[in-house]
Amino acid sequence: MKTDLEIAREVELEPIGEIAAKIGIKEDELIPWGRYKAKISLDIFKRINARKDGKLILVTTINPTSEGEGKTTVTIGLAQALAKLGKKVALAIREPSLGPTMGIKGGGTGGGYSQVLPMEDINLHFTGDMNAVTSAHNLLSALLDNHIYHGDKFHIDPRYIVWPRVMDMNDRNLRNIVVGLGGPVNGTPREDRFSITAASEVMAILCLSNDLNELKSRLSRIIAAYTYEEKPVTASDLNAVGAMALLLNDAIKPNLVQTVEHVPAFVHGGPFANIAHGTNSLIATKLGLKLADYFVTEAGFGSDLGAEKFFDIVCRQGIKPDVTVLVVSIRALKIHGGMSQKDAKAGKRGEGEIKKGLKNMEKHLENIALFGVPVVVAINRFPNDTEEEIKIIEKFCNEKGVAVAVSEVWSDGGEGGIELAGKVIDTIYNKKPSFKYLYSPEMGIKEKIETISKKIYGAGKIVYTVAAEDDIRIIKKLDMEDLLVCMAKTPYSLSDDPQLKGRPENFKITIKQIRISAGAGFIVPITGKITTMPGLPAHPAAEKMDIINGMAEGLF
Incomplete structure (x- = not known):
């Protein structure tokens, strides 16, 4: 099998104008970013907003391994399969972060014959959206420190500056730092920290805003620090909103590219699902629903993270899925059944481990059912998977009355997803969703946290540190108890311990602290x-990357 990069380079890309025309985007609504990429003017909504929405297909997975289970690949392959069936289809995925790209997981453009292209561009700097978010975020950091340096009229408590700096790279050495050293001319010394750009509240705001006006309104509510009287100091107070919005003016416009099989694909926004809300931009999703009859999107990691946040946070913005596709890999099931990751990756046989690992999949099926959304299981086939192993999963699904299909979109592109596409269509038209949220915003902070922890994760007990209890006190004092909840948790387990595999029961969830993202509309x-x-792994993917004769090497 050829590498992803080799496959990508063999594809003869179609001009982006032709891709846009497939879903009815007009030439004057297209902002070309070279021959094969474009942004879409938000003015398009004036023409299409009255249209009926297409069918929304959400792709999620079970608790994955650190290398991922092919959810993005299945998302792309499913869209290609629907196109092969003659459907008017588009898809959306998130923009890759350089952290995972240079780390262990690799890029975020799919794989094999189910990729979005041009993959080198998308996996690296693309249209500059990540840089725009980073710059807008760090502008607020700079304005905050500059305000303190020039007199600090708000009397900010330096112990309670809650706005970190960000960069789009994994770097554990920047988790806790000291800034302002070197004497009075270099600022006021204080502790600070860095987050990755994908965890920035600015990224969440970009992905949850419907337009530039809403973006500004949300930016204005960002809490950067607190005074000695515990009063919040916001981006609006620091006169940062206009300049931040200016930096994000292009970034808010969705990016259009194409798949290996020339299906229109939006790649826009990039919040992680373990430390943020984990879905592409709301604008891209709403645009795709107006332009296509079937729109496929994904939510990061498993149903316990990205999907729960999609249902409970994103769907409150006026959308709801018609069906969910749950991606399952035999490799992940073996690990949840007790096999080592090394043996599972090597393809070691383990029917017993698969059967035990099905407990994890069962919990994710139950999670999706809590929201009243029909589900189709997609077995993402890897080269080492056997027919006997696949039959174990199929038998389990048949006994549960859940539709199941084998996905071979990595090796065969859209053709390898025809069975899956057919079952998705059948489910859409024969099993209507009865969508509902897991919790009401009016519930108390602890009640919302405990509802997610017990119903979605299966926790038996939730413990709050002294710091978390004080954070709850501040939230109540600011009258922000109605904010939604965006849990930050390991993706590799239903619990908050990544080593606890399968379907653990009666475990403890520890809440270390609670951060307020007032602009995004949730607490974390x-x-x-x-x-x-x-942080980076012992042997980052970056070690094998290079550019030789103008060609990228080592990207995957």
Whole structure:
């Protein structure tokens, strides 16, 4: 099998204007970014807003391994399969972050014959959206420190500056730092920290705003610090909103590219699902629903993270899915059944481990059912998977009355997803959703956290540190108890311990602290040992990357 990069380079890309025309985007609504990429003017909504929405297909997965289970690949392949069936289809995925690209997981453009292209551009700097978010975020950091340097009329408590700096790279050494050293001319010394850009509240705001006016309104509510009297100091107070919006003026416009099989694909926004809300931009989703009869999108990691946040946060903005596709890999099931990751990756046989691992998949099926959304299981086939192993999963699904299909879109492109596409269409028209949220915003902070922890994760007990209890006190004092909840948790387990595989029961969830993202409209409870600035692995993918004779090497 050829590498992803080799496959991508063999594809003869169609001009972006032709891709746009497939879903009815007019030439004057297209802002070309070279021959094969474009942004879409938000003025398009004036023409199409009255249209009926297409069918929304959400792709999620079980608790994955650190290398991922092919959810993005299945998302792209499913859209290609629907196109092969003659459907008017588009898809959306998130923009890749350089952290995972240079780390262990690799890029975020799919794989094999189910990729979005041009993959080198998308996986690296693309149209500059990540840089725009980074710059807008760090502008607020700079304005905050500049305000303190020039007199600090708000009397900000330096112990309670809650706005970090960000960069789009994994770097554990920046998790806790000291700034302002070197004497009075270099600022006021204080502790600071970095997060990865994907965890920035600015990224969440970009992805949850319907237009530039809403973006500004949300930016204005960002809490950067607190005074000694515990009064919040916002981006509006620091006169940062206009300049931040200016930096984001192009970034808010969705990016259009194409798949290996020339299906229109939006790649826009990039919040992680373990430390943020984990879905592409709301604008891209709403645009796709107006332009296509079937629109496929994905939510990061498993149903316990990205999908729950899609249902409970994103869907409150006026959308709801018609069906959910749950991606399952035999490799992940073996690991949840007790096999080592090394043996599972090597393809070691393990029918017993698969059967035990089905407990994890069962919980994710139950999670999706809590929201009243029909589900189709997609078995993402890897080269080492056997027919006997696949039959174990099929038998389990048949006994549960759940539609199941084998996906071979990595090796065969859209053709390898025809069975899956057919079952998705059948489910859409024969099993109507009865969508509902998991919790009401009016519930108390602890009640919302505990509802998610117990119903979605299966926790038996939730413990709050002294710091988290004080954060709740501040939230109540600011009358912000009606904010939604965006949990920060490991994706590799239903619990907050990444080593606890399968379907653990009666475990403890520890809430270390709770951060307020007032502009995004949610709070972020930090659980276990999760961090908003990841580190690189012992042997990062970056070590094998290069550019030779003008051609990128080592990207995947």
